[in-house]
Amino acid sequence: MLRVAQQEKIPVRTSAAVIGQVWRNGSLQANLARVLAGVDAATLDGATGRSVGEILALSRTADVVDGHLGLVVQSGDTVLTSDANDIKKILAARAVGATVQRV
Numbered sequence: 001m002l003r004v005a006q007q008e009k010i011p012v013r014t015s016a017a018v019i020g021q022v023w024r025n026g027s028l029q030a031n032l033a034r035v036l037a038g039v040d041a042a043t044l045d046g047a048t049g050r051s052v053g054e055i056l057a058l059s060r061t062a063d064v065v066d067g068h069l070g071l072v073v074q075s076g077d078t079v080l081t082s083d084a085n086d087i088k089k090i091l092a093a094r095a096v097g098a099t100v101q102r103v
Contacts, residue, residue, distance in 0.1 A: 001080065006038045013077075015068040016041045042072045059093035061086045073098050 005012050019041055026033065044052070052067040061067065066083055070090030073079055077098040081087045084102040091098055 002035050002039075006035075011040065012038065013040045013042060013072050015065065015072050016043050017065040017068045021065050042068070044068050055090055055093055059086070059089040061089050066090060070094065070096075 002012060004010075019036065022032065023029065042048075048068065048071065049064075051071055052064055055070060056062060056064070056067045059067075059070070063083070063086060066081075066086045067090060069079070069081070070087060071094075073087075073091060073094075073096055075097045079087055079091075079098055079100045080103045081100060082103060084100045087100050091100070
């Protein structure tokens with residue numbers, strides 16, 4: 001899906017925290033590195049961290065990575081995630097209409 005999005009010039013965004021969650025050994029992750037080359041990664045600074053904490057409280061979820069990703073999502077986006085339930089709660093708390101697809 002990401003390859004098609006990149007070929008079609010569809011912007012792909014993620015959280016830098018998500019990258020940290022999946023990245024392990026750069027010398028063994030050539031495919032992931034190629035995909036990430038075309039992905040915009042939102043950073044997690046102090047102000048954003050406070051926003052993440054607030055949305056986690058509103059959504060009654062706890063995962064900082066999910067919370068940051070939930071802040072990156074915009075209406076009309078498609079979210080690819082292994083944690084669809086929490087992402088849906090976070091997006092509902094933000095009143096953001098996005099498609100959530102479990103992968």
